[in-house]
Amino acid sequence: MRRYTLFITLAAVLSVLAAVSPQQPVLASSYSASVPPDFVLIDSAPGVDLYRKDYSGGTPDFVLVIDLAKGAGVQFLHGAADGTGAGSGAFGGSNPGFTRQSLQQMWDGFSTSHSDAVCVANGTFFDTGADPSRLALPLKVDGQIRSEGFWRDEYSDQKRMLEIWPNHARITDLTSEALTASSAPNILGGLSEDASQDSSALIGRTFAGIDDGDGDGIGETILIFTSKTTRTADAAGVLHSFGADDVIMLDGGDSAQLLCNDQPQVYSDRPIPQAIGVTAGEQAAYAMRVKKQSDWEIVVEGKTLDIELILTNTGTETWRAGEVSLVNQRNPWGAGDTLSLPADVPPDGTVNLGWTTPIFEKTGVFLSQWNIVRGTQKFNDQPITINVIVIPPELEDKKVELEEQIREWARQQVDDMEQRIMDWIQAQVRKGLEQICPFSAALPGAVIIGEVWKARRRKRK
DSSP states (O other): HHHHHHHHHHHHHHHHHHHOOOOOOOOOOOOOOOTTTTEEEEEEEETTEEEOOTTTTSSEEEEEEEEETTTTTEEEEEEEEOOOOOTSTTTSSOOEEEEOBBBHHHHHHHHOOTTTTTEEEEEEOOTTOSSSBBBBBBBTTEEEEEOOOOSSSSSTTTTEEEEOOOOOOEEOOHHHHHHOOOOOOOOOOEETTOOOOOOOSSSEEEEEEOOTTSSHHHHHEEEEEEEEEHHHHHHHHHHTTTTTSEEEEEEOGGGOOEETEEEEOOOOOOOOOOEEEEEOOOOSSSEEEEEOOOSSEEETOOOOOOEOOOEEEEESSSSTTTTTEEEEOOOOTTSSSEEEEESSSSSTTEOOEEEEOOOOOOOEEEEEEEEEEETEEESSOOEEEEEEEEEEGGGGGHHHHHHHHHHHHHHHTOOHHHHHHHHHHHHHHHHHHHHHHGGGGGOOHHHHHHHHHHHHHHHHO
């Protein structure tokens, strides 16, 4: 009887999963800088901080902290393309030459077209003996691959790429397949942090790093290191000390340069074909960031779940209790249509608006959506989305395995998280069915459900 009951339960899960339509997850992120003690803040703009460390008898190190979660941005700049290089790229695509400019010229053009421009730094490796100059590694700007670079066999297992979306970034291995498949609108090629580039020499270096400040698998902060004299291990070490999870080596030597607010910090007179531009975020009067939230939590059918939602006031105005509230748009899960603030929240302050849900009675993937509002003014265009995975009691012993799989998918930044979760649950259901009824593996879900319905009718008769 227990085996038949388990068969009924597992088969019913297939019908529930089939009825659930995928929802695109909204990924929230926050950043809390961990600044090494010898670095001093020397300049700041919304979402952008510039730090410097001085050395007795030496040149300083600079680290630019760019918080995409606060609206700061990174753009890849380049000189005019010469229109040649079709088919000469490392992967068979284009590799045109780009006119070289001084970093000051790069800044002048960038700051003229962007009123929120903060800094420019040198970019990737290039042919220093030519002008226009071809890039050694790929460059993708605004969804278009401008160059594949000319390095084919060089550093075959040490090529990496910095991928940037509007609100997050990552560093991954560079291959032809990865470059083509990436959904990132902006990509810059580089090398691994241990690549042999006069590693022990005290020369100019530019490195970039990615920091996942809240540990959710999403890198929301870009770090750029620039120095006139340093070793590769030291450059990478500084970024790791700032919290960088991944690091990429960019061009160095006389190409290493940094200019912020029209003031050179690391100066060189070498013209370059490609640079990195940094823009500040907008500091709105009323704005928020999700500091921490429950998302993709797993709960067993028939149980409740404690929802955690901590919000940070990133605006310039205090949130007044009674004026600002959390309003539900879809599935309040027992919290009601509105959650009021327990107290006023000053700028940079946080508030916890968590609650306990009722019992989840169905297996599947479900979501709740909320907006923080003042009157009718929403602080964000996209709602705060909380995803919950409800598994049948028969899969409770698989909970840890599913949690590990979700963390891996988050690390990979997959775009179809919900569909993958449903496929995983369905696969576990089928494994259970095979143990009870081996022939069921060859049957579609609808056929299995039909057989269950017939069995139930026979039982009632």
